[in-house]
Amino acid sequence: MKSDIVLAGVGGQGILSIAAIIGLAAIENKLFLKQSEVHGMSQRGGDVQSHLRLSDKPIYSDLIPYGKADLIISVEPMESLRYLPWLSKSGWLVTNSTPFINITDYPPIEEILKEVRKVRNHRIIDADRIAKESGSARSGNMVILGAASPHLDLPFSSLQNAVRKQFQKKGEDIVAVNLKALIAGRNA
Amino acid sequence: MPFEIIVLRSMQKLMLLGDEAIALGAIDAGLSGMYAYPGTPSTEIMEYIQSSSEAAKRGIQREWSANEKTALETALGMSYAGKRAMAAMKHVGLNVAADPFINSAVTGVNGGLIVVAADDPSMHSSQNEQDSRFYGKFSFVPVFEPSDQQEAYDMVFDAFELSEKYRIPVLFRITTRLAHSRAAVERKVSEPEKPFHLPSDLRQFVLLPAIARRKYKALLASYESLKYENRLSKYNVFRDGSNRKLGVITCGIAHNYLMENFPGSGPDFPVLKITTYPFSKDIIKDLTERCEEVLILEEGYPVVEEGLRGILDNNLKISGRLDGAVPREGELNPSIVAKAVGIISDPFPVVPDVVKTRPPSFCNGCGHSDTFNAVIDALKPYKIDGVFSDIGCYTLAALPPYSIINSCVDMGASVTMAIGASDAGLTPSVAVIGDSTFTHSGMTGLLDAVVKSSPVTIIITDNSTTGMTGGQKSHATGRLAKICEGLGVASEHIRTIIPLRKNHDDNVRILQEEFGFRGVSVIISARECIQTASRHRKEMSSENKIKE
Ligand SMILES: Cc1ncc(C[n+]2csc(CCOP(=O)(O)OP(=O)(O)O)c2C)c(N)n1
Numbered sequence: 001m002k003s004d005i006v007l008a009g010v011g012g013q014g015i016l017s018i019a020a021i022i023g024l025a026a027i028e029n030k031l032f033l034k035q036s037e038v039h040g041m042s043q044r045g046g047d048v049q050s051h052l053r054l055s056d057k058p059i060y061s062d063l064i065p066y067g068k069a070d071l072i073i074s075v076e077p078m079e080s081l082r083y084l085p086w087l088s089k090s091g092w093l094v095t096n097s098t099p100f101i102n103i104t105d106y107p108p109i110e111e112i113l114k115e116v117r118k119v120r121n122h123r124i125i126d127a128d129r130i131a132k133e134s135g136s137a138r139s140g141n142m143v144i145l146g147a148a149s150p151h152l153d154l155p156f157s158s159l160q161n162a163v164r165k166q167f168q169k170k171g172e173d174i175v176a177v178n179l180k181a182l183i184a185g186r187n188a
Numbered sequence: 189m190p191f192e193i194i195v196l197r198s199m200q201k202l203m204l205l206g207d208e209a210i211a212l213g214a215i216d217a218g219l220s221g222m223y224a225y226p227g228t229p230s231t232e233i234m235e236y237i238q239s240s241s242e243a244a245k246r247g248i249q250r251e252w253s254a255n256e257k258t259a260l261e262t263a264l265g266m267s268y269a270g271k272r273a274m275a276a277m278k279h280v281g282l283n284v285a286a287d288p289f290i291n292s293a294v295t296g297v298n299g300g301l302i303v304v305a306a307d308d309p310s311m312h313s314s315q316n317e318q319d320s321r322f323y324g325k326f327s328f329v330p331v332f333e334p335s336d337q338q339e340a341y342d343m344v345f346d347a348f349e350l351s352e353k354y355r356i357p358v359l360f361r362i363t364t365r366l367a368h369s370r371a372a373v374e375r376k377v378s379e380p381e382k383p384f385h386l387p388s389d390l391r392q393f394v395l396l397p398a399i400a401r402r403k404y405k406a407l408l409a410s411y412e413s414l415k416y417e418n419r420l421s422k423y424n425v426f427r428d429g430s431n432r433k434l435g436v437i438t439c440g441i442a443h444n445y446l447m448e449n450f451p452g453s454g455p456d457f458p459v460l461k462i463t464t465y466p467f468s469k470d471i472i473k474d475l476t477e478r479c480e481e482v483l484i485l486e487e488g489y490p491v492v493e494e495g496l497r498g499i500l501d502n503n504l505k506i507s508g509r510l511d512g513a514v515p516r517e518g519e520l521n522p523s524i525v526a527k528a529v530g531i532i533s534d535p536f537p538v539v540p541d542v543v544k545t546r547p548p549s550f551c552n553g554c555g556h557s558d559t560f561n562a563v564i565d566a567l568k569p570y571k572i573d574g575v576f577s578d579i580g581c582y583t584l585a586a587l588p589p590y591s592i593i594n595s596c597v598d599m600g601a602s603v604t605m606a607i608g609a610s611d612a613g614l615t616p617s618v619a620v621i622g623d624s625t626f627t628h629s630g631m632t633g634l635l636d637a638v639v640k641s642s643p644v645t646i647i648i649t650d651n652s653t654t655g656m657t658g659g660q661k662s663h664a665t666g667r668l669a670k671i672c673e674g675l676g677v678a679s680e681h682i683r684t685i686i687p688l689r690k691n692h693d694d695n696v697r698i699l700q701e702e703f704g705f706r707g708v709s710v711i712i713s714a715r716e717c718i719q720t721a722s723r724h725r726k727e728m729s730s731e732n733k734i735k736e
Contacts, residue, residue, distance in 0.1 A: 012551075023203060032372070033371065033372065034369060034370065034371045035203075035369060035370040035371075036365055036368060036369035036370075037205070037368050037369065037370070038312070038368070039228060039229065039368050039658070040229065041313040041548050041656065042312070042313075042548055043658075044548035044549060044550070045546075045548050045550075046546055046547055046548035046549075051369075059371075060444040060445075060447040060448040061444045061448035061521075062366070062369035062441070062444065063365060065448065065449075065521070065522040065523045066537055067537060078542070078543055078544070078546075081543045082539055084539060085536060085539060102549055103544060103545075103546055103547075104588070106544065107542050111542050115542050
């Protein structure tokens with residue numbers, strides 16, 4: 001088993017929590033794991049990504065080679081395209097449709113979605129709306145993770161356990177909201 | 189400690205960033221003092237030690253220093269007293285600390301001393317991509333360059349031992365990808381701290397010429413012994429192969445990028461993995477004598493490649509960054525390496541045109557944006573195109589819609605460049621510098637300005653934190669006005685403003701009053717960083733909850 005995942009978004013959108021949750025689920029399943037993160041300047045509203053590599057064998061590189069990613073999970077539509085060079089021909093792209101606009105030359109959203117639809121295996125979901133409907137506008141990242149979960153080689157129950165672990169310190173309410181968002185995303 | 193616990197602990201695996209692996213390695217290897225100034229990608233080393241309950245229990249020293257030079261000197265003092273110390277910084281921080289670093293090689297150490305320099309090839313968060321291995325050569329100090337998180341942890345133990353055996357600092361070089369990537373790390377049995385003991389030769393640290401000459405001779409001799417030592421190091425591994433056309437030398441993390449391309453049994457050509465420097469010619473000969481061609485894969489500058497080209501390129505084809513087999517600049521990745529060893533030849537896939545660059549920007553509600561809006565309006569009557577500035581979140585005012593700062597060179601340079609430009613006739617000559625940058629390296633420049641009564645206006649953006657690197661404590665907090673007064677700035681020209689939209693007109697007026705003054709003025713623009721402010725609010729409310 002090998003699963004190479006690129007997580008994409010804008011600094012502050014919570015991709016490191018997605019990474020942490022997949023990581024915890026991978027550990028529960030006794031997999032090897034490497035997870036490269038972006039810390040530093042880009043975290044101030046710039047583009048950020050994380051390479052997450054799971055395998056049942058030892059992993060060498062912290063970075064995924066071009067064309068080898070099995071999955072791109074993006075909490076922002078334009079950011080999902082920035083990492084297309086990494087996606088394999090049979091890989092999946094799962095992205096939020098709601099743009100995060102903090103630059104003046106942000107392209108029309110239709111042009112972006114047109115480009116996303118060119119990818120053979122893609123899913124576009126309105127994570128912001130689904131998050132709001134499931135009770136917390138701030139858990140769009142969990143909705144996206146839920147939507148991507150069928151393409152992850154991990155039991156859904158492990159992801160649920162990982163969400164519990166990740167948010168446990170913040171209290172039962174926060175855990176419940178995030179689990180609800182995860183499930184809503186999976187069923188979307 | 190009962191045996192079971194030792195066994196359990198030694199089997200414990202943790203998911204750690206490379207930075208955290210170094211930190212934990214240091215704690216487990218008996219560290220007594222950690223000294224650092226924040227800087228991407230090195231920051232998490234100190235942060236891990238600060239948040240470690242084991243470090244707290246042991247009373248390991250772990251406060252931020254004012255800058256990298258003070259950090260390294262303090263670590264050297266800890267070493268003088270016989271205990272193990274570490275100083276950590278980003279690559280450009282080692283420039284600031286270069287004087288104590290190079291001289292500490294000559295003095296030598298007493299307790300083990302490790303200096304960690306985290307390089308940032310591709311300049312993700314930096315002004316340049318200098319390769320710290322050069323400092324190793326420059327100062328005759330051994331360099332360790334771990335290839336993964338486990339090695340980063342393990343090598344800390346070896347580095348301390350080597351440091352004490354040869355009584356020399358060890359430079360620990362990592363790059364961004366190792367610093368900021370997580371993998372499982374297995375802990376070893378931890379070692380006790382070293383007892384307090386002064387150096388046996390109390391003249392050791394006195395670099396008067398007569399002593400320095402003697403020490404320097406010894407340093408040169410030890411560099412030769414280190415080459416022998418590294419030949420035996422278990423971290424430098426030669427792996428033979430049947431295909432002798434090509435041989436590959438990998439340095440540090442480049443080894444992983446190579447192996448990634450040969451899943452299963454690995455490459456069929458010989459590979460020499462180098463993780464410690466200096467190395468002897470013999471170790472290279474294992475490879476070069478077998479192969480027709482040698483490819484060198486190193487993250488950063490062509491340090492090893494240049495070394496080999498001088499001596500061995502008679503009958504041997506050498507390739508690497510200098511002949512274009514590997515790009516001359518930027519960090520490596522597995523795909524670049526695949527191309528260099530000839531596994532792939534197609535051009536790399538490209539990003540669709542519709543994707544625009546997304547540079548970082550001020551957070552919503554950041555006080556810096558109000559400061560710069562006031563500066564922009566205050567400068568309108570003058571025919572100057574901007575101000576000097578420095579390194580921090582406030583540097584983002586170089587980008588639209590502000591586009592108001594014309595410099596960002598090295599920490600503190602805004603103040604001194606403003607003095608120089610004013611000497612040349614620029615009026616008003618204005619510098620904008622962050623509070624942490626100011627106490628890092630701005631204070632001495634301000635003293636220069638005071639001594640010659642330069643007509644400069646220094647705006648200190650005081651957000652009570654070291655923002656850009658994630659909100660570490662700032663040495664300046666609560667001390668700025670007094671520092672400036674102490675340096676000799678007249679108190680009526682130390683003005684404080686609060687950068688809020690509702691104060692805009694007042695702030696513009698105050699700025700213009702000081703722009704008009706033909707002497708040194710300081711304007712402290714004070715409002716807490718909104719990120720740390722919201723963190724503090726959350727901490728307060730959870731503390732209150734606990735109290736309830
Ligand atoms: C010599 C050196 N050390 C460290 C850094 C890393 N660094 C860049 S910005 C920054 C923080 C500056 O903080 P401050 O001046 O308070 O400004 P803020 O980001 O809070 O606006 C640091 C530590 C650097 N670029 N150069």
